[in-house]
Amino acid sequence: MSHSQATTRNRAISAGVATAFLATSLAALLAAGGLLLPVAASAQQADGERLFRQRCGACHSLEPGQNRAGPHLSGLIGRQAGSVEGARYSAALRESAIVWDSGTLDAFLTAPRQRVPGTSMTVGVPNAAQRAAIILYLEGTGAL
Numbered sequence: 001m002s003h004s005q006a007t008t009r010n011r012a013i014s015a016g017v018a019t020a021f022l023a024t025s026l027a028a029l030l031a032a033g034g035l036l037l038p039v040a041a042s043a044q045q046a047d048g049e050r051l052f053r054q055r056c057g058a059c060h061s062l063e064p065g066q067n068r069a070g071p072h073l074s075g076l077i078g079r080q081a082g083s084v085e086g087a088r089y090s091a092a093l094r095e096s097a098i099v100w101d102s103g104t105l106d107a108f109l110t111a112p113r114q115r116v117p118g119t120s121m122t123v124g125v126p127n128a129a130q131r132a133a134i135i136l137y138l139e140g141t142g143a144l
């Protein structure tokens with residue numbers, strides 16, 4: 001075997017070792033990611049609570065019976081839009097035939113007046129990640 005042939009062979013071997021090493025590292029990273037997922041989910045939940053307080057809390061309570069500028073959001077998931085007794089609603093929302101779940105909430109919160117023209121709720125949450133965090137929070141609290 002000439003010197004240059006030996007060098008080529010050594011390079012091939014070290015490339016193989018490097019590939020094996022990368023595959024092992026990747027597997028380790030994926031395993032760690034699996035462990036980290038629940039942590040990420042609860043971080044999103046905490047984020048959702050903070051965002052709800054900042055963006056929604058002035059007008060919406062999660063306590064049944066406490067209507068502010070907007071209706072209380074207790075029991076929201078599965079609820080017919082515009083159905084809280086004693087809350088002030090636009091005719092547009094009352095007649096919208098929406099039932100609230102994660103999908104209808106996502107569409108409404110993206111752009112309320114686009115989803116329900118004539119609604120008196122004018123503020124939306126255009127940021128998808130923030131919207132998802134708020135919806136997750138609502139699904140996991142008294143809004144069920």
Ligand code: HEC
Pocket residue numbers: 052055056057058059060069070071076080081082083084088089090091092093094100105109118119120121122123124125134
């Ligand atoms: C400035 C006050 C205000 C803010 C802030 C606000 N809302 Fe509203 N919201 C309202 C009003 C008023 C209505 C009633 C709309 C209508 O009747 O057309 C409403 C209606 C709703 C409804 C429909 C409830 C039902 O009983 O059908 C949902 C869901 C909702 N808001 C969620 C949110 C979320 C989530 C946030 C925060 C991202 C938020 N709102 C921020 C005022 C507000």
